[in-house]
Amino acid sequence: MDLDLLLNPIILSEILLQGMVRGSMYALMGCGLSLIFGLMGVKNFSHGEFFMLGTYMMYFVAVMMDMPFLAGIFAAAVVLFIFGMLVERSLIATLRKRAGRDWLLDAFVLTIGMMVVMQNLALLIFGSRRRGIARLVEGSVDIGPISITLERLTILLVAVLVVIVLWAFIKYTRTGKAIRATGQDPDAAQTLGIDVNRVYTYTFGIGAALAGIAGGLLISIFPAYPTVGFQPVIKSIAVVILGGLGNVPGAIAAGLLLGVIEAYSLFFFAAGWQNVITAILVVLVLMVRPYGLFSSAKGERP
Amino acid sequence: MSAVAYPEKPAFLREVTFWRVVKVLILLGFLIFVPFYSDSRFITTVFISAVMFGVFAAIYDLMIGYGGLINFGYAGFIAAGAYTSALAWFHFGISPWIGMFLGGVMCAVLGFLLGVISLRLRGLYLALMTFFVGEAIRFSIANTPEYTRGMLGLSVAPLPDLFGISFARGELLNYYYLLLVMGAAIMIFMTVLVRSKFGLAFKAMREDQLATESLGISTTRYKLYNFTIASFLTGILAGFYAHYLGILSPTPEEFGVPKTVQILTITYVGGRGTLWGSLFSGFLLIGFQEYFRALGAWRLVMFGALLIFVMLYARRGLAGLKKYVW
Numbered sequence: 001m002d003l004d005l006l007l008n009p010i011i012l013s014e015i016l017l018q019g020m021v022r023g024s025m026y027a028l029m030g031c032g033l034s035l036i037f038g039l040m041g042v043k044n045f046s047h048g049e050f051f052m053l054g055t056y057m058m059y060f061v062a063v064m065m066d067m068p069f070l071a072g073i074f075a076a077a078v079v080l081f082i083f084g085m086l087v088e089r090s091l092i093a094t095l096r097k098r099a100g101r102d103w104l105l106d107a108f109v110l111t112i113g114m115m116v117v118m119q120n121l122a123l124l125i126f127g128s129r130r131r132g133i134a135r136l137v138e139g140s141v142d143i144g145p146i147s148i149t150l151e152r153l154t155i156l157l158v159a160v161l162v163v164i165v166l167w168a169f170i171k172y173t174r175t176g177k178a179i180r181a182t183g184q185d186p187d188a189a190q191t192l193g194i195d196v197n198r199v200y201t202y203t204f205g206i207g208a209a210l211a212g213i214a215g216g217l218l219i220s221i222f223p224a225y226p227t228v229g230f231q232p233v234i235k236s237i238a239v240v241i242l243g244g245l246g247n248v249p250g251a252i253a254a255g256l257l258l259g260v261i262e263a264y265s266l267f268f269f270a271a272g273w274q275n276v277i278t279a280i281l282v283v284l285v286l287m288v289r290p291y292g293l294f295s296s297a298k299g300e301r302p
Numbered sequence: 303m304s305a306v307a308y309p310e311k312p313a314f315l316r317e318v319t320f321w322r323v324v325k326v327l328i329l330l331g332f333l334i335f336v337p338f339y340s341d342s343r344f345i346t347t348v349f350i351s352a353v354m355f356g357v358f359a360a361i362y363d364l365m366i367g368y369g370g371l372i373n374f375g376y377a378g379f380i381a382a383g384a385y386t387s388a389l390a391w392f393h394f395g396i397s398p399w400i401g402m403f404l405g406g407v408m409c410a411v412l413g414f415l416l417g418v419i420s421l422r423l424r425g426l427y428l429a430l431m432t433f434f435v436g437e438a439i440r441f442s443i444a445n446t447p448e449y450t451r452g453m454l455g456l457s458v459a460p461l462p463d464l465f466g467i468s469f470a471r472g473e474l475l476n477y478y479y480l481l482l483v484m485g486a487a488i489m490i491f492m493t494v495l496v497r498s499k500f501g502l503a504f505k506a507m508r509e510d511q512l513a514t515e516s517l518g519i520s521t522t523r524y525k526l527y528n529f530t531i532a533s534f535l536t537g538i539l540a541g542f543y544a545h546y547l548g549i550l551s552p553t554p555e556e557f558g559v560p561k562t563v564q565i566l567t568i569t570y571v572g573g574r575g576t577l578w579g580s581l582f583s584g585f586l587l588i589g590f591q592e593y594f595r596a597l598g599a600w601r602l603v604m605f606g607a608l609l610i611f612v613m614l615y616a617r618r619g620l621a622g623l624k625k626y627v628w
Contacts, residue, residue: 041426043426043429043430091610091614094614095613095614104425104426105372105425105426105429106613106617107613108372108426108429109566109570109609109613110609110610110613110614112563112566112606112609113567113606113607113608113609113610113613114606114610115563115606116563116602116603116605116606116609117603117606117607117610118606119602120599120600120602120603120606121599121603123599124598124599124600124603230554230559234437237430237433238434241430245426245427272441272444272445273441273445275437275441276438276441276442276445279434279435279437279438279441280438282430282434283419283431283434283435283438286419286420286423286427286430286431286434287419287420287422290422290423290427
């Protein structure tokens with residue numbers, strides 16, 4: 001290892017910027033998962049397949065129908081929102097209503113079944129060919145000595161914008177308030193006239209839409225193919241654990257953190273080890289702080 | 303009414319009724335003679351897969367069905383066992399017969415460590431912890447090609463001859479009967495285990511951790527027992543898997559999530575907490591998968607749909623059908 005590289009501030013800040021772009025994607029993917037988990041307690045393992053559907057929507061709208069890429073992202077969000085609501089209504093709600101003692105574990109296994117079904121249906125319908133878009137935006141800009149492509153900058157900006165909209169939605173709208181109330185105490189929310197089942201359905205739809213947006217946005221990095229969702233789902237699970245399960249701001253912070261850590265480990269170790277480092281990091285956090293890095297929750301152990 | 307006091311039979315003998323003996327003999331006859339008389343390599347291969355994954359699924363059941371411990375990195379443990387035996391032969395020339403045992407020991411150590419680091423975790427948190435541990439094992443194998451040949455694939459020797467029985471690559475029937483013996487030993491061991499006080503403690507731990515603790519049973523200790531024993535059995539069978547297969551590579555399909563999902567599906571379809579249900583569903587699902595090869599990806603769609611159906615409407619799996627069929 002060349003010590004000059006370690007201490008060169010330009011290289012270090014370039015890696016930092018790369019890491020933040022990477023991290024903004026992770027944060028976006030982790031947000032939806034964290035939202036669903038925080039409200040319903042459901043660990044959605046088919047989140048990666050929602051992501052995969054988002055990449056396909058983006059491809060169809062932006063390439064086959066030749067529309068601007070923002071339209072593709074919008075289409076991915078709308079389609080996945082509806083799809084997510086349908087999944088919740090037809091599958092998750094059935095399981096929740098029966099509400100056995102450990103239905104959450106059953107729901108986890110159910111989403112694994114969904115993952116298998118969706119991956120293989122996609123394989124049958126679309127085939128295994130990778131369909132990608134080389135670049136959403138051309139060109140690059142220089143910030144001081146550091147150069148960044150407009151592509152990456154766009155990803156960063158859209159991700160930030162989506163997160164702000166999500167935050168404002170949960171904070172200020174009636175539905176957002178209902179979601180927060182249900183998250184705090186479903187029984188009390190129901191007593192106050194909130195249709196809890198509908199809130200669950202909306203939330204699942206929103207979570208799926210966030211995965212779809214992430215998929216559409218990242219099509220230049222993850223082209224559309226049936227098993228594309230695997231890497232993203234692992235990263236988003238890692239982000240959600242690091243940030244604390246169900247803690248959406250924590251997921252955003254953890255996403256950025258993980259992105260930066262991975263960018264540095266990609267630079268300083270051989271490629272491939274960043275996955276081991278992520279896994280070890282997650283294991284350590286689960287051992288020492290099961291509630292996540294940014295959570296102050298004490299009391300009952302998970 | 304005679305007052306003759308019949309001597310009390312031991313518990314395990316009381317369960318031995320005539321019909322049960324007949325049923326077991328029929329099943330054993332099926333397992334022993336069908337591949338022998340069919341004389342078809344295809345049938346033998348399918349039987350090997352079915353029994354192997356059935357027993358893997360039964361071991362999985364020991365964790366999830368009895369202890370309530372979900373191991374979502376199970377394929378990583380199979381990888382650890384398989385690679386230990388293969389590498390022991392590859393680098394040190396250790397006989398695979400000892401290697402299989404070493405694989406079991408390696409897995410037991412890993413299982414014990416996994417138990418230690420996840421002592422405080424339950425349910426979903428445990429699933430996530432085990433998932434990342436399994437992936438870390440797999441990625442570590444993939445990232446050290448100088449020892450394991452990584453993604454290039456490691457070719458593994460067939461088992462050496464034992465007592466004059468040849469285990470050359472083509473001797474499928476010999477591999478099958480070896481697997482039957484190993485599988486039977488593992489299944490009988492687990493059956494005895496779950497009927498002992500260990501089994502009771504496992505079930506109590508699954509039902510209610512707090513209540514179990516309050517009865518003076520250390521759930522921590524039994525969790526460690528469960529993981530260690532299940533991992534040891536996994537490692538031994540994984541050693542067989544390595545030498546039977548002949549080539550190992552740490553791809554996701556071989557040792558990642560798809561493999562774990564396959565085994566988990568067999569366990570859930572067979573019925574959790576039954577041990578033997580997994581063997582039946584192993585035959586059902588693997589047989590189905592092999593017979594309908596022409597359907598391609600549709601088979602996996604049906605696999606997933608079956609898992610969803612079991613979760614929604616048939617939580618006991620095949621075991622729920624037992625009273626109608628058998």
